[in-house]
Each structure stands twice: as C-alpha cells, then as structure tokens.
Amino acid sequence: MEFLSNKPLQITDTILRDAHQSQAATRMRLADMLPACEVLDSIGYWSLECWGGATFDACMRFLNEDPWERLRLLRKALPHTKLQMLFRGQNILGYKHYADDVVDAFCRKSIENGIDIIRIFDALNDVRNLEQAIRSTKKYGGIVEAAMSYTISPIHDEAYFVRLAKELEQLGADVICVKDMANLLLPMDAYSLVKKLKETVSVPIHLHTHNTTGTGDMVYLMAAMAGVDIVDTALSPLANGTSQPATESLVATLQGTARDTRLDLTKMSEAAAHFRTVAKKLKDEGSLDPKVLNVDTNTLLYQVPGGMLSNLISQLKQAGREDKYYDVLAEIPRVRADYGYPPLVTPSSQIVGSQAVMNIISGERYKTFTKESKAMLRGEYGKLPGAVNESVRAKAGIAPEEVITCRPADLLEPEVAKYREEFREIAKSDEDVLSLALFPQVAPKFLAWRDGPKEPPKTAEPPKDDPAAVRKLYVEYKG
Numbered sequence: 001m002e003f004l005s006n007k008p009l010q011i012t013d014t015i016l017r018d019a020h021q022s023q024a025a026t027r028m029r030l031a032d033m034l035p036a037c038e039v040l041d042s043i044g045y046w047s048l049e050c051w052g053g054a055t056f057d058a059c060m061r062f063l064n065e066d067p068w069e070r071l072r073l074l075r076k077a078l079p080h081t082k083l084q085m086l087f088r089g090q091n092i093l094g095y096k097h098y099a100d101d102v103v104d105a106f107c108r109k110s111i112e113n114g115i116d117i118i119r120i121f122d123a124l125n126d127v128r129n130l131e132q133a134i135r136s137t138k139k140y141g142g143i144v145e146a147a148m149s150y151t152i153s154p155i156h157d158e159a160y161f162v163r164l165a166k167e168l169e170q171l172g173a174d175v176i177c178v179k180d181m182a183n184l185l186l187p188m189d190a191y192s193l194v195k196k197l198k199e200t201v202s203v204p205i206h207l208h209t210h211n212t213t214g215t216g217d218m219v220y221l222m223a224a225m226a227g228v229d230i231v232d233t234a235l236s237p238l239a240n241g242t243s244q245p246a247t248e249s250l251v252a253t254l255q256g257t258a259r260d261t262r263l264d265l266t267k268m269s270e271a272a273a274h275f276r277t278v279a280k281k282l283k284d285e286g287s288l289d290p291k292v293l294n295v296d297t298n299t300l301l302y303q304v305p306g307g308m309l310s311n312l313i314s315q316l317k318q319a320g321r322e323d324k325y326y327d328v329l330a331e332i333p334r335v336r337a338d339y340g341y342p343p344l345v346t347p348s349s350q351i352v353g354s355q356a357v358m359n360i361i362s363g364e365r366y367k368t369f370t371k372e373s374k375a376m377l378r379g380e381y382g383k384l385p386g387a388v389n390e391s392v393r394a395k396a397g398i399a400p401e402e403v404i405t406c407r408p409a410d411l412l413e414p415e416v417a418k419y420r421e422e423f424r425e426i427a428k429s430d431e432d433v434l435s436l437a438l439f440p441q442v443a444p445k446f447l448a449w450r451d452g453p454k455e456p457p458k459t460a461e462p463p464k465d466d467p468a469a470v471r472k473l474y475v476e477y478k479g
Helices: 018-024 030-043 055-062 067-077 100-112 131-139 158-171 187-200 216-226 247-254 265-285 298-302 306-318 322-338 348-362 371-378 390-395 416-422 430-438 443-451 467-478
Strands: 010-013 047-052 083-087 117-120 143-149 175-179 205-208 230-233
Touching: 010 247, 018 265, 030 067, 030 265, 047 055, 047 067, 047 117, 055 067, 055 430, 055 443, 067 083, 067 430, 083 100, 100 117, 100 131, 100 416, 100 430, 117 131, 117 175, 131 143, 143 158, 158 175, 158 187, 175 187, 187 205, 187 216, 205 216, 216 230, 216 247, 230 247, 247 265, 298 322, 306 322, 306 348, 322 348, 348 371, 416 430, 430 443
Parallel strands: 010 047, 010 230, 047 083, 083 117, 117 143, 143 175, 175 205, 205 230
Antiparallel strands: none
C-alpha cells in the first residue's frame, strides 16, 4: 500500500483545548498556557485549537477567567499560528438553540477577538443547524471548518458521510472535518472514507479522533496513507486515552516519508517539558484521573465517548446504583435506536445517556422522560437521522402533529436586543452580553467578582487565578 498524497501532513495540536478537556475536565489555566506559547508558535502547526467546546463555561465556572480575555491574550502570544475553536452550530457553546442574530454576533466577536478557524458541528448532523454559523463565519472573514459527527449505525455508512461532505462543501465549507469523538472510526475504514472523500470533494479533509479504544495512531497512519490533509493530535503530556494521539509519535512515524510533516521534534520536546509540569499539577489537584489514559474497548461496543462514561458513573453514584453500570451501557444502544440513531456527542450523548440511566433505575423503560429527552423527540434540536420509535414518542406525550419539521431556529425571534436590555446593568461589553446569554446562571456570578472587590466564589476547586495576575504573567513572558 502506498501513500496517495505526497503533500506534508498538516497538524492541529489540541493541547490548549481538547487535550485538557478530555483528560482534566477543562481545568488548564491561561497561566499554564502562556509560558509555552512562544515555542508553540514557532513549531509550524496548521492551527492550535485553543477555545470553544467546554472551555468557555469552565473559564467562568471553575477558573475565574474571562474566556474572551483568554482568547485575546492567546492571540497576542501566538501571532504566527492560526487559532481554532469548536462551535456547536445553533447551540453555539451552550446547550440549547439560539436565534440567528446571537449566532451571528458570537461568530463576529470570536473572529474579532482572535479566532481564525471555526469548526462548526451539529450533534444530529442536521445541516440546517450549521447554515447560520457558516454564513456568519464567512461574512466576518473566518475559515469555515464544517464538521461531520462520525458514528456507526444502520443509517451511518460511508455513503452517508460522503453525501454529507458534498452538501457541506456546497454550503460553503472551506475545510471538512470528520469528527470522530468516540474513536469509533477504525483504521481500514478511515483509509476507505478518506480516499472516497478526497475523490468527491475539492476542499481539504481534516480528521479528528481520540485514542479511547487504542486505535487512534493506526487510524491516523491509514488516513495519512489515503491522503487526509490535516489531523488533530495532542502533545504527549496530555495525549492518548480519552485525548488525541500524541503529536510527537505521529511526526516521528512520518519522518522521511511522502507525508513528512516537516515539524521540529526538538521544539515539541521543549513544549512537552512545560506541559509535563502542568499535567502533574492537574493530577495533584485531582483534575486529571489516570483512568482516562486506559484503553476502553467498551466504546466500540456501546459507542459511548469517554466524557459520557464519567457522567453515567456520576449519575449512578448519586442514585446509589453503581451496580447497574453495565445494564446502563447495554441500554444506551437501545435508547439510541428508539431515538433515530443520533450520534453520541454533546448534547445528544447526555440526553440519551440520562434516559438510559432513568430506564434502568426506574425498572421500567420510558416510565419518565427528562425535559431534554422530550425536546429531542419533539424535534427541538433538529431532525433525527433515522425513524423514531413512535410508541416511545407517544409515551413522552408528543403527538405526531407536534413534531417540529422546520429548521428549529426559524421558530426563534431575534434575541440580541433582548439580552442587551436584560443585562444592561452588569454587561460591560458586547462580549459580556454573549457570556450572559449563553450561561445566565454562571456568568453573573463571575462578572460580579471580576468587576467588584469580591473574594472568589467558594467552591471545592483549587485556588483560582486572579485575572490581574494572569495579565501580569503575560507581560512578564511576552514583554
């Protein structure tokens, strides 16, 4: 088997976002990032993923950091490298759909504050939920990386993803990402899918996977053979397990081949030395559980991403029913089938997982439904990929005529003006308005502390970083 491309493989390093989100509950602080920025900026990555996903919430909720300030300081510290974020389509970074004007405003402010590439995905692969974010990203000069949430089901075969990629290209995607959040894409399937995508669409293909099932390195090697343009990796101190495969290992593997990345392992070693100290600190604080480094092939059986597993364990502990863990794992695929085979990624993973827990603990399937579960069955999150079990929908009290068939955001009135008025007394900027709109329970407490002479909120978290101290650190390191 020979390489189907002779172009250098491009690398996106996730050390500043998904690596610590996957391994350490998104607890890496800006103060832990800035000392490594100069060397990171010199390596020559295609991009650094540093924002979006759960970082926005975690900054305010746990770290006493303004996520917008984090982005601005990273932009200054990384002047030569494209910065990338993860964006949940019409959900933005929250857990519900927002009106089009909020999506537009968030894309605009993200780009103004330093983001170059916005990776836009929808948990259901409903392209209608990507349209506004794609339009807005292009309008404000950002690079659109439209993502396909990868999964396996009777509906989700290779032909499905090839069709979806073509549709995303027609919508204006500059790059198409295969987002394999649970490490379900196996090596030979990766080769076949990438080869077919390269034959079908003309834009670059970016592959994202994890190493949860232990196959991530092989997946990337086979994808490189098939001509994938870009892959996501993480520097070794926070790589593997529920995170991405290690950057250094892949770079070394491809040296001297047609896909040589031409990146400098010596510089990576320097950056990794810094992040080893960060990883140790996160472990000492209890944020990084060594269990996340284990290979878990149950993911291949149940399609449950690592973060979803930890949520399930927590729910069962709270109910005192940890003995039902494997019963719940077996119930998840059944619920997923009843719900039309949604990919298991935020927020659908939490919705399906919680419903499976309730089904098992109550001793009766669908005795009760969560609010979010009913919303998904009603179509509030978009069109489910396959046919829904109508008896389950009826049990949830949803009549066929109540199911939403239009783009859900079409039912929402513009919201930005409403949020500006609602938060006029505490918002100091348009960025603050967006923070408050997305996280109305968390942002007010954070902004009250940020803008007033108050002590940090009392939590069980480790000591917080004062924003003023973070700014001082930035000056010390960057001059």
